[in-house]
Amino acid sequence: MRARQPDRADVVERKGVKVAYEVVGTGEPGLLLIPAAPISHARSWKGLVPFLSRHFTVVTVDPRGNGPSDRPAGRAAYGPDEMLADQLAVLDAVGLTRAIVVAHCHAVPWALRLAAEHADRVWGVVAIAPAVALAPRDGHWAEPTERWADEVDNPTGWGLCNRHFWRQDYPAWPRFFFDQLLPEPHSTKQYEDAVSWALETDPETMIAEREGRDAPKDRHAAEALCRSVRCPTLVIHGTDDRCQPVARGQRLAELTGGDLVVLEGAGHLPQGREPVKVNRLVKAFVDRIEGEPMRRQVWTRSLRRPKRALYLSSPIGLGHARRDVAVVKELKRLRPELEVDWLAQHPVTSVLEAEGERIHPASAWLANESAHIASEACEHDLHCFQALRRMDEILVANFMVFQEVVEEGLYDLVIGDEAWDVDHFWHENPELKRGDHVWLTDFVGYLPMPDGGEHEAFLTADYNAEMIEHIARYPRIRDSAIFVGNPDDIVPDTFGADLPNIRDWTETHFSFSGYITGFTPPDPDEVPAVRAELGYRDDEQVCVVAVGGSGVGRALLEKVIAAYPLAKRLVPELRMVVVAGPRIDPGSLPSHPGLEVHGYVNRLYRHLSVCDLAVAQGGLTTTMELAAAKRPFLYFPLRHHFEQTFHVRHRLDRYGAGRCMDYATSDPDLIAAAVGDHIGEAVAYRDVETEGAAQAARLIAELL
Amino acid sequence: MRAVAADVEASVTRDGVTVHYARYGYASPTLVLLPAWSLVHSRHWKMQVPYLARHYTVLTFDGRGSGRSDRPASPASYSAAEFAADALAVMDATETERAVLVSVSRGALWSLHLCAEHPERVLGAIFIAPGVPFEPPARERVVVLQRFDEVVEEPVGWEKYNAHHWKADYRDFVEFFVGRMFTEQHSTKQYEDAVDWALETDPATLIASHYGLDDCTPQAIGRLAAKVRCPVLVIHGSDDAVRAHPAGASLAERTCGTLVTLEGSGHFPHTRDPVRLNLLIRQFVEGTRR
Numbered sequence: 002m003r004a005r006q007p008d009r010a011d012v013v014e015r016k017g018v019k020v021a022y023e024v025v026g027t028g029e030p031g032l033l034l035i036p037a038a039p040i041s042h043a044r045s046w047k048g049l050v051p052f053l054s055r056h057f058t059v060v061t062v063d064p065r066g067n068g069p070s071d072r073p074a075g076r077a078a079y080g081p082d083e084m085l086a087d088q089l090a091v092l093d094a095v096g097l098t099r100a101i102v103v104a105h106c107h108a109v110p111w112a113l114r115l116a117a118e119h120a121d122r123v124w125g126v127v128a129i130a131p132a133v134a135l136a137p138r139d140g141h142w143a144e145p146t147e148r149w150a151d152e153v154d155n156p157t158g159w160g161l162c163n164r165h166f167w168r169q170d171y172p173a174w175p176r177f178f179f180d181q182l183l184p185e186p187h188s189t190k191q192y193e194d195a196v197s198w199a200l201e202t203d204p205e206t207m208i209a210e211r212e213g214r215d216a217p218k219d220r221h222a223a224e225a226l227c228r229s230v231r232c233p234t235l236v237i238h239g240t241d242d243r244c245q246p247v248a249r250g251q252r253l254a255e256l257t258g259g260d261l262v263v264l265e266g267a268g269h270l271p272q273g274r275e276p277v278k279v280n281r282l283v284k285a286f287v288d289r290i291e292g293e294p295m296r297r298q299v300w301t302r303s304l305r306r307p308k309r310a311l312y313l314s315s316p317i318g319l320g321h322a323r324r325d326v327a328v329v330k331e332l333k334r335l336r337p338e339l340e341v342d343w344l345a346q347h348p349v350t351s352v353l354e355a356e357g358e359r360i361h362p363a364s365a366w367l368a369n370e371s372a373h374i375a376s377e378a379c380e381h382d383l384h385c386f387q388a389l390r391r392m393d394e395i396l397v398a399n400f401m402v403f404q405e406v407v408e409e410g411l412y413d414l415v416i417g418d419e420a421w422d423v424d425h426f427w428h429e430n431p432e433l434k435r436g437d438h439v440w441l442t443d444f445v446g447y448l449p450m451p452d453g454g455e456h457e458a459f460l461t462a463d464y465n466a467e468m469i470e471h472i473a474r475y476p477r478i479r480d481s482a483i484f485v486g487n488p489d490d491i492v493p494d495t496f497g498a499d500l501p502n503i504r505d506w507t508e509t510h511f512s513f514s515g516y517i518t519g520f521t522p523p524d525p526d527e528v529p530a531v532r533a534e535l536g537y538r539d540d541e542q543v544c545v546v547a548v549g550g551s552g553v554g555r556a557l558l559e560k561v562i563a564a565y566p567l568a569k570r571l572v573p574e575l576r577m578v579v580v581a582g583p584r585i586d587p588g589s590l591p592s593h594p595g596l597e598v599h600g601y602v603n604r605l606y607r608h609l610s611v612c613d614l615a616v617a618q619g620g621l622t623t624t625m626e627l628a629a630a631k632r633p634f635l636y637f638p639l640r641h642h643f644e645q646t647f648h649v650r651h652r653l654d655r656y657g658a659g660r661c662m663d664y665a666t667s668d669p670d671l672i673a674a675a676v677g678d679h680i681g682e683a684v685a686y687r688d689v690e691t692e693g694a695a696q697a698a699r700l701i702a703e704l705l
Numbered sequence: 706m707r708a709v710a711a712d713v714e715a716s717v718t719r720d721g722v723t724v725h726y727a728r729y730g731y732a733s734p735t736l737v738l739l740p741a742w743s744l745v746h747s748r749h750w751k752m753q754v755p756y757l758a759r760h761y762t763v764l765t766f767d768g769r770g771s772g773r774s775d776r777p778a779s780p781a782s783y784s785a786a787e788f789a790a791d792a793l794a795v796m797d798a799t800e801t802e803r804a805v806l807v808s809v810s811r812g813a814l815w816s817l818h819l820c821a822e823h824p825e826r827v828l829g830a831i832f833i834a835p836g837v838p839f840e841p842p843a844r845e846r847v848v849v850l851q852r853f854d855e856v857v858e859e860p861v862g863w864e865k866y867n868a869h870h871w872k873a874d875y876r877d878f879v880e881f882f883v884g885r886m887f888t889e890q891h892s893t894k895q896y897e898d899a900v901d902w903a904l905e906t907d908p909a910t911l912i913a914s915h916y917g918l919d920d921c922t923p924q925a926i927g928r929l930a931a932k933v934r935c936p937v938l939v940i941h942g943s944d945d946a947v948r949a950h951p952a953g954a955s956l957a958e959r960t961c962g963t964l965v966t967l968e969g970s971g972h973f974p975h976t977r978d979p980v981r982l983n984l985l986i987r988q989f990v991e992g993t994r995r
Contacts, residue, residue: 288991289991289994292991292992292993292994293988293991293992294992295936295938295963295965295988295989295992296963297963297964297965298965298966299965299966299967299968300965300966300967300968300981301967301968301969302889302967302968302969302970302978304890304969305968305969
């Protein structure tokens with residue numbers, strides 16, 4: 002799912018060729034973002050648009066040849082005059098009289114011409130990895146340049162950049178090319194993105210654009226173009242750029258009198274690989290041109306400030322809201338003066354509001370992670386590792402919101418319960434850290450699903466390796482790391498080939514709070530009173546069916562609802578209560594006479610803690626609430642969900658809790674039979690600790 | 706030792722009164738750090754000059770009646786218009802066409818004069834703890850001001866703001882007044898500095914400077930504020946015991962400026978919280994470049 006939908010998506014048409022653009026925001030000045038099409042398209046700006054559009058109008062254009070734009074035939078259609086006219090037509094269509102142009106690679110010459118010939122409209126240019134012939138290219142370009150039009154037998158490496166080869170096996174080129182352009186370790190997602198965008202066009206379009214480009218070829222012509230630019234410029238260039246040598250960026254900055262930011266160790270795609278840095282550079286550049294507006298503000302002298310914490314609760318579903326509220330209650334017991342703000346999104350906010358917690362207003366800027374996860378799920382199937390990878394632009398967008406909040410909020414402490422964006426991007430941009438940082442999680446290590454084969458094992462190991470390297474290099478980013486559980490809860494796996502054992506590594510790098518239920522289950526002699534309060538009679542066998550808060554549980558609910566008539570025949574005293582949660586409309590589910598269906602139920606754990614049987618997904622929170630309350634339950638891990646399949650199951654097995662069911666092979670008959678087998682049965686689970694919240698709070702309070 | 710030496714030290718003379726100024730740095734734009742009340746001299750900007758001079762050209766001058774500048778005897782020499790004219794003379798002497806004005810306390814009056822009467826010379830104005838008469842002062846202060854030239858026996862508190870007391874026990878007044886400037890805990894060094902600077906001038910000069918502001922009525926200053934068109938930043942401490950926060954808030958409102966409230970700060974925050982003030986000044990100046 003996108004982090005930010007455009008306010009407007011439209012096309013301009015010139016001489017029968019449609020060029021697409023999108024607009025977010027209104028007002029001047031606006032940023033015009035031009036990608037290096039047709040090998041790329043406007044989605045390559047996805048890490049920048051959500052942040053920049055909170056501050057400025059942002060216009061992205063898909064130059065002819067890729068994305069939703071037309072792919073005209075013939076090199077003449079891709080000449081610089083056409084490209085320039087397209088950009089102007091977009092500026093006119095948007096009604097932008099004052100633009101700051103951000104361009105990448107061979108889009109930079111287009112931007113420079115726009116600035117030179119329309120100085121009244123272009124107030125600044127940001128050139129990322131500019132393809133301007135101000136310095137010689139690296140030697141590996143000699144062969145493809147010389148033999149571009151030759152019929153070369155079995156070309157290799159850079160020689161794949163060849164007209165005839167593209168017609169035979171075009172996809173091999175972007176696969177090679179972007180591997181070269183992303184020399185940074187752990188760039189798998191950026192690589193997949195870049196290749197997939199390149200494959201949205203075709204070899205004839207690529208050939209036509211390359212042959213029609215006609216950018217200044219020699220140094221004198223390139224210098225003349227640069228000298229004709231009068232507006233402020235910013236050049237961003239990586240030292241390890243194998244497409245465009247950094248010397249070109251340096252010379253461009255010299256000739257235009259602009260600012261040069263060299264990214265040491267970066268490749269050709271910093272907007273994809275270093276989105277936080279590029280976002281901040283672009284904003285600072287525009288602020289310098291426009292003047293950052295002063296805002297009414299209050300600054301409090303340091304000794305006058307109350308101690309303040311910002312709490313981020315993992316926003317996917319409702320999993321952690323209850324335990325995080327419990328931790329904060331304990332923390333306030335230890336540090337009564339502490340003020341806590343929450344940066345949170347739906348559905349976590351529904352719990353926080355019910356508890357009277359203070360939600361930071363910037364929460365409204367967050368892109369919704371639960372909606373993304375729901376969009377990634379299909380029938381009881383959620384590949385949560387890939388869903389997390391595809392959440393990359395949402396994580397950048399939300400990190401940028403978070404960073405602005407901590408830069409203004411004077412927080413002493415940031416507590417992130419699986420706040421992946423904060424932990425990842427503070428390790429990637431350690432100079433941005435503000436306040437102490439507590440990291441909480443209930444699992445460590447991405448694990449591959451068996452049907453993902455070697456490639457998925459490679460990807461999970463790569464993500465794990467990056468995390469391990471982050472923490473080895475910057476131990477100061479996590480001031481405290483708390484594992485919500487015990488060492489025995491950790492899976493007996495490794496992080497991947499040649500990587501450490503997960504348990505050994507976690508015991509070295511984490512403190513252990515024990516499990517945090519967020520509530521104390523009723524004693525056996527208190528159960529009748531709670532049942533009575535909730536309206537459950539002693540002569541009923543109550544079966545609660547719940548799927549958490551993320552909205553991916555619809556298929557399971559429907560299957561269990563289908564089993565209801567059969568189960569009711571097997572267990573005449575059965576009373577089945579279905580809880581759809583905050584993100585599924587209960588009215589949209591099938592119904593049966595006698596079956597109860599509810600939406601969001603506050604304090605659902607109280608129902609779970611006194612039921613005679615529960616049916617749930619394999620999520621940790623719900624199953625551990627049932628384990629703590631010693632209730633029989635059936636759980637169905639989501640297909641391809643490594644956390645539910647491996648981490649949660651391992652933990653439940655240790656407690657001896659629940660019966661794991663396979664969704665795919667469980668038909669309504671089987672489910673009804675399982676309900677009949679287990680409802681009301683006595684269980685002998687290992688006790689779940691009740692001191693977890695207090696222990697976590699003690700660990701956090703040490704920092705205050 | 707000083708953190709940075711002036712690039713130019715010189716003086717200008719108008720109507721026989723010589724004012725000593727200094728210039729630091731070469732970059733654009735120029736900032737004029739205006740004098741406050743003649744109780745202190747230009748060294749009160751010592752925490753700003755080294756930082757700002759790395760980014761801009763900085764002009765400071767000792768206000769007439771303080772530091773190395775002359776101490777004319779007549780009250781008329783201390784009018785807001787005279788201070789404003791001194792600032793213009795310093796700008797002329799340094800060939801400074803336009804500048805950002807930064808003022809503290811009573812310096813707000815000279816700054817408003819320049820903003821309103823010489824808008825072509827002003828890029829923007831920062832008012833720190835502005836001494837503008839927009840909000841009624843506390844009752845005790847009104848009574849005291851009415852009795853400024855009466856003899857008050859054993860004055861207490863603001864009663865020490867009194868011409869006879871200044872002549873009888875100037876140091877006692879200075880210690881009281883500077884004590885009111887720093888309501889923040891742990892301000893011993895800032896206090897000592899301000900007391901030392903105040904002791905470099907004399908009661909007769911301060912009495913003349915007091916009468917010099919007779920024409921600075923709320924109406925007159927309000928008219929000046931209404932004429933301001935340049936960007937304005939007002940910075941005011943919530944705990945300012947010399948000039949209360951509502952005065953700054955009112956000035957910001959009247960000039961369509963931005964108000965930054967310093968929670969817990971007193972009357973001289975640029976000496977007590979120099980880092981925050983330096984950064985605010987820089988942010989504002991960058992914003993005037995548009």
